[in-house]
Amino acid sequence: MRVTDLINGAWVGRWLGRLTERQTEIAFGAGTMLFVVLALLAGEMLARTHDALRAPPPGFDWFALMAEMQPADGDAPPRFAPSTQTGGVAINALGFRGPDVAAQKPDGTVRLVFLGDSKLFSAEHAEKEMIAAQVIDRLAAVAPACQFDQITVAGPAYTMDHLAHLVGSDVAPLDPDLHVVLSGSMRDVLQRHAQDDARGGHVLHYPWLVLQSRFADKLFRAFHLARQERQARHQGPKPDAELAAIAQAIDAPMDRLAEATHPTPVLAIGYRGQLREGLPLDEQMAHTRQLRHETRGLGARDMARLNTLLVAAQKQAAGRHGWTFIDPIADITPAAANFTDQSHFSRQGIAQLSDAIADTVMPVLDRQDIACLNGQSG
Numbered sequence: 001m002r003v004t005d006l007i008n009g010a011w012v013g014r015w016l017g018r019l020t021e022r023q024t025e026i027a028f029g030a031g032t033m034l035f036v037v038l039a040l041l042a043g044e045m046l047a048r049t050h051d052a053l054r055a056p057p058p059g060f061d062w063f064a065l066m067a068e069m070q071p072a073d074g075d076a077p078p079r080f081a082p083s084t085q086t087g088g089v090a091i092n093a094l095g096f097r098g099p100d101v102a103a104q105k106p107d108g109t110v111r112l113v114f115l116g117d118s119k120l121f122s123a124e125h126a127e128k129e130m131i132a133a134q135v136i137d138r139l140a141a142v143a144p145a146c147q148f149d150q151i152t153v154a155g156p157a158y159t160m161d162h163l164a165h166l167v168g169s170d171v172a173p174l175d176p177d178l179h180v181v182l183s184g185s186m187r188d189v190l191q192r193h194a195q196d197d198a199r200g201g202h203v204l205h206y207p208w209l210v211l212q213s214r215f216a217d218k219l220f221r222a223f224h225l226a227r228q229e230r231q232a233r234h235q236g237p238k239p240d241a242e243l244a245a246i247a248q249a250i251d252a253p254m255d256r257l258a259e260a261t262h263p264t265p266v267l268a269i270g271y272r273g274q275l276r277e278g279l280p281l282d283e284q285m286a287h288t289r290q291l292r293h294e295t296r297g298l299g300a301r302d303m304a305r306l307n308t309l310l311v312a313a314q315k316q317a318a319g320r321h322g323w324t325f326i327d328p329i330a331d332i333t334p335a336a337a338n339f340t341d342q343s344h345f346s347r348q349g350i351a352q353l354s355d356a357i358a359d360t361v362m363p364v365l366d367r368q369d370i371a372c373l374n375g376q377s378g
Helices: 002-011 013-014 021-053 062-067 131-142 162-176 186-198 208-212 214-235 238-261 282-289 289-293 299-319 345-368
Strands: 084-086 087-089 111-115 147-154 178-182 266-269 324-326
Touching: 062 214, 062 324, 111 131, 111 162, 131 147, 131 345, 147 162, 147 178, 147 208, 162 178, 162 238, 178 345, 186 238, 186 282, 186 289, 208 214, 214 289, 266 299, 266 345, 282 289, 282 299, 299 324, 324 345
Parallel strands: 111 147, 111 178, 178 266, 266 324
Antiparallel strands: 084 087
16 A cells, blocks of 8 residues: 555545645645655754753863854964953963963073974963973073073964964964974874875765754764774775875975974974773774864774884984974873873873973983083083
């Protein structure tokens, strides 16, 4: 029996009166469409209500902080308004986090410029607990004859290309003695690789409806994560050659940063968070969850391997440019005691990283024959 016969024989058919077969089909189609529309509207309302009522995510709200940044033109990154307070963070006269410094470096002062993203910005900690501040304190204790100051040129989601632009526009006139670079995230490299890859790389472009609807967004994200990890398990790990090709996308932005920082010496730090190759799969999945929302064709294990190859590519590029390279984050245990989330350091993690940086910085500065450092290191 056809659906139209059921409708005509049911109470709804009798309520509608005598309908032709064609009118019944139209009514059925319209009712079905109305039901779907109402279901989608109900789902959208529930999704928005859920977002409005749920507790804020644990940890620092980086997205809210980024919303306070002022957009910029061209290749320039977004900036915080100079000499302001935003999200509980004090912004100095240069538009960066940290103390104000004299435009003309005073005699006897050793000036370090820290270049990076949110890892260096450390918005979840007090200014005196920032990595740059901790390193300066350690250097001052070792070389009391010198005055040390620091400029942290960092912001949420800053890339190497952002940093190269800022070095040219803001940093070069400040006469730094050393650049310390902690940059080159997997997200940046995947974006760069996607721009150069004819097939679009591994960056996921969300459909229009998903971008407009929270309900569709939630469904798409949930199914995408499950499908992506299922495909990764079925296909097995990506070949090293394929992942290494992605990692090599770091070369071009590192070249541009090297050109911007020349001839000032550079200390480059391997870019890592909690993600490691040796971790159990469930931990790797937790550490890569957000990134897997943004990519396609890569599983958690692929990303862990890619991170290892990316640090190796950074080391290789640093050697090509004559930079000093260290990888101290690899020695920081990936645990809650050392990290506040997948990427950012706790106070304990900052202390460990700052120790490693300070131990390496002093020999690099010694090679520059800075007068106040003579006989102070060691």
